[in-house]
Amino acid sequence: MKPRAPAVFDRLDTLEWHLCQRLAGFSIHRPWLWSLRLASKAGDWPIWVALIAGQPWLHGRDEGWRLTFHYTLTALVAIAFYRLVKTRLCRERPFITFSSIACQEPARDRYSFPSGHTMHAVMFCTLVAAHSPWLLPALIPVAALIAISRVGLGLHYISDVIAGAAIGYAMALASLALIA
Template sequence: MKPRAPAVFERLDLLEWPYCQRLAAFSIHRPWLATLRLASKAGDWPIWVALILAQPGLHDSGGWHLAAHYGLTALVAIAFYRLVKTRLCRERPFITFSGIACREPARDRYSFPSGHTMHAVMFATLVAAHTPWLLPWLLPVVALIAVSRVGLGLHYISDVLAGAAIGYGIALTSLPLAG
């Protein structure tokens, strides 16, 4: 038997799909589509691994401690994300609505919450606490990652907002542990 998403998602899907469809429609423009795909690929893991590994070089002391903190926080986020995603089972917009094109292969069937956005906001929050001078470079990347999820037809807007809220919450919860 196929898992069923909570009824609230069915209502949200109907409310959000016209906006998702409009945002996804912009991806017919090749430069924009290439930008969204690049942002999505960066948000997969490379930028976050680079940020973790850069911590010792960015801080005179305690850089290895921060690298470990960022890595462990990311692992907690992944575990929480998988737990939520496999329990709530909200199908991706391109699966539910034929008018939304999928412009990038999806890893799975479910969209809630956006893991890419969760990690982007989580790392931006950690950077704001420890290396705020990096934010002017990181925030545009975070915004592009979030937009890419809807623009590529992989997520609803509420998936992205929930991912951002979860990432922010996990980062804030972890900050006292950073020392």
């Protein structure tokens, strides 16, 4: 038996589908589609692994390794929470619910809520703001493009991205409060 998403998602899907369809429609432009796919791939893991691994180089050995551990632990807790929410709420991706929304990138699973890519992007931006704010001018545009790519590729609704951002921000703030 297929899990059923809460009724609130039915209402949100109906409210959001037209805008999601319109945003995904911009993917007919090859340079834009290429940019979205590149951002999506970067948001899978490479950029965050590089950021975590670079902490000793950015902050010196002792502080850098402490931050490496902090960022890694925060990411692992966020992933566990994200998977718990995603597998309990079971909101289907827009391209599954609405055939008029093209999927421009293979999905890892059938559920969209919340956006894990956006969660990590906002979480790491928040952590970087606390420890290396000078990196933010380079990181914020990448994080924004990652978030946009989720809707532009037809993989998420806008509310999935907003929820992912809120969870990422909350996870980062909680982890910063715990080490303060």
